[in-house]
Amino acid sequence: MIGLFTAAEIRAAEAPLLAALPDGALMQRAATGLATVCLRLLGRAHGARATLLVGAGGNGGDALFAGAHLARRGVRVTAVLLAPDRAHAGGRAALVRAGGRMVDPSAAGAHLNRADLVLDGIVGIGGSGGLRPDAVAVVDRAAAGPALMVAVDVPSGVDADTGAVAGAAFPATHTVTFGAVKPGLVVGEGRAHAGEVHLVGIGLEEHLPVPGAWQLTDADAAGRLPLPDAGDDKYSQGVVGVVAGSSTYPGAGVLCTGAALRTRPGLVRYAGTAADGVRAAWPEAIVTDGRPSDAGRVQAWVVGPGMGTDDDARTVLAEVLATDLPVLADADALTLLAREPGLVRDRRAPTVLTPHDGEFARFGAEPGPDRIGAARRLAADLGAVVLLKGDATVVAAPGGTAFVNATGTPWLATAGTGDVLSGIAGALLATGLPAAEAAAVAAHLHGRAGQLAAAGGPFVAGDLVRHLPATINRVRGFRPGGLPDSEP
Numbered sequence: 001m002i003g004l005f006t007a008a009e010i011r012a013a014e015a016p017l018l019a020a021l022p023d024g025a026l027m028q029r030a031a032t033g034l035a036t037v038c039l040r041l042l043g044r045a046h047g048a049r050a051t052l053l054v055g056a057g058g059n060g061g062d063a064l065f066a067g068a069h070l071a072r073r074g075v076r077v078t079a080v081l082l083a084p085d086r087a088h089a090g091g092r093a094a095l096v097r098a099g100g101r102m103v104d105p106s107a108a109g110a111h112l113n114r115a116d117l118v119l120d121g122i123v124g125i126g127g128s129g130g131l132r133p134d135a136v137a138v139v140d141r142a143a144a145g146p147a148l149m150v151a152v153d154v155p156s157g158v159d160a161d162t163g164a165v166a167g168a169a170f171p172a173t174h175t176v177t178f179g180a181v182k183p184g185l186v187v188g189e190g191r192a193h194a195g196e197v198h199l200v201g202i203g204l205e206e207h208l209p210v211p212g213a214w215q216l217t218d219a220d221a222a223g224r225l226p227l228p229d230a231g232d233d234k235y236s237q238g239v240v241g242v243v244a245g246s247s248t249y250p251g252a253g254v255l256c257t258g259a260a261l262r263t264r265p266g267l268v269r270y271a272g273t274a275a276d277g278v279r280a281a282w283p284e285a286i287v288t289d290g291r292p293s294d295a296g297r298v299q300a301w302v303v304g305p306g307m308g309t310d311d312d313a314r315t316v317l318a319e320v321l322a323t324d325l326p327v328l329a330d331a332d333a334l335t336l337l338a339r340e341p342g343l344v345r346d347r348r349a350p351t352v353l354t355p356h357d358g359e360f361a362r363f364g365a366e367p368g369p370d371r372i373g374a375a376r377r378l379a380a381d382l383g384a385v386v387l388l389k390g391d392a393t394v395v396a397a398p399g400g401t402a403f404v405n406a407t408g409t410p411w412l413a414t415a416g417t418g419d420v421l422s423g424i425a426g427a428l429l430a431t432g433l434p435a436a437e438a439a440a441v442a443a444h445l446h447g448r449a450g451q452l453a454a455a456g457g458p459f460v461a462g463d464l465v466r467h468l469p470a471t472i473n474r475v476r477g478f479r480p481g482g483l484p485d486s487e488p
């Protein structure tokens, strides 16, 4: 798993190293790694042009020292000093020694128009709030030019802990981050601003605490998927019960049942008023048009997609929640639970709630820009795992542990894909995985299935179900590592 660390955790981990190492050694490690990634991205040194945007703190120091490395390799480097009297003195001297130049923001335009690479060293983990107006003008100019946009540690203007952007932030195509991945690079608005994330080690590893948030890799997901063995029968790795769809909306029942079957094809039982549609689509499922209690024994329930919000739906939901089994509640079940949250709070067995933003807001507050924080608050309030859907889906457990999903594609924004996610997660819950892990692995597989399906062009939710077996195979075979690379 890839740990996600807050700025405070990183600063605390840096402290013993800063005390033990010679002055500036940590910054040299960061700058050397940064320059290495920049050269790789540029693909050449001689003839290339780099413009550094340099702020007042250590982040600008990184950019200046990296710029000196690039200049020594033959890159034409110009630093734009946004706070000329406070820019890192050692970094400025190093850049000048290496043959780089320094200019005022008023002269930045001509350089930014011709740059192959722009390095954002305006502000790092010491930042607060969005870009200041003087920086906005320079960053807009850079973004309008042809350069690769590379953020140093964190795109300036992005909150490293939450991914919130208050105002404007540097739109990076790549972010070279030091010591550990920050949550703000992979969630919320920060995710889109960070582009591809490159992690450069600076020796913090042994000083970092156990993180409160994680990203799963393919290997992590694969390790949590059970393989049937010789001793198994159709019951032994978890039977899923599905209550979804209705006579008016059979599709949700069909998609959810199909996704559960395609994830863990032991046995799926369906109970509900879309029984005819489900039976026709999935002869493998055991189907009743009666109540959940008529369905037979299961190890986990999925309840909610397309089932309606009338009195009958409420009765069925309460019946499922009254069991001592893990329950995943989605869609219409969330609408009902927002009215009666006691139904979840009173449970002892695990519950997973899978809201999109609109469903989340029905519980009392919009998710807002801090999506991990929002999911954690609702999870703690209800005593349930909350999976908050989005381009980076967040899973939070009531105790605070969180996962940020690393897979997916905007092509998933199509009707019915949420029903598929519910089916996948239900199948994983039935295998006995801890609820937060089941939700996180489900989001990972769902996103990978979307990526695989999108390779063939636009797809619909049913295509996602069809891609699940190949997705599971691919996840098992993929090399570990959700992030593209890691510099020594």
Ligand SMILES: NC(=O)C1=CN([C@@H]2O[C@H](COP(=O)(O)OP(=O)(O)OC[C@H]3O[C@@H](n4cnc5c(N)ncnc54)[C@H](O)[C@@H]3O)[C@@H](O)[C@H]2O)[C@@H](O)CC1
Binding pocket: 014, 018, 026, 027, 028, 030, 031, 055, 056, 057, 058, 059, 060, 062, 122, 123, 124, 125, 126, 127, 128, 129, 130, 131, 132, 135, 152, 153, 154, 157, 178, 202
């Ligand atoms: N401590 C260390 O030795 C190391 C620090 N490193 C780098 O140093 C950074 C942290 O350095 P600092 O603590 O000096 O902090 P920063 O360089 O992140 O920012 C601090 C400065 O930026 C100003 N500022 C805050 N918000 C701003 C905004 N929105 N717009 C413009 N200016 C803003 C502050 O007034 C302050 O002067 C890291 O992100 C990393 O890039 C790395 O070199 C690794 C080692």
Ligand SMILES: Nc1ncnc2c1ncn2[C@@H]1O[C@H](COP(=O)(O)OP(=O)(O)O)[C@@H](O)[C@H]1O
Binding pocket: 331, 356, 389, 390, 391, 392, 393, 408, 409, 410, 411, 412, 413, 414, 415, 416, 417, 418, 419, 420, 421, 446
């Ligand atoms: N822009 C996006 N990028 C990546 N994934 C997305 C995006 N928009 C939506 N998704 C994913 O698509 C799914 C949509 O689920 P949901 O809103 O419940 O749809 P439905 O109710 O139609 O099934 C979620 O898993 C969500 O994370």
Ligand SMILES: [K+]
Binding pocket: 059, 120, 121, 122, 123, 124, 151, 152, 153, 154, 155, 156
């Ligand atoms: K930065």
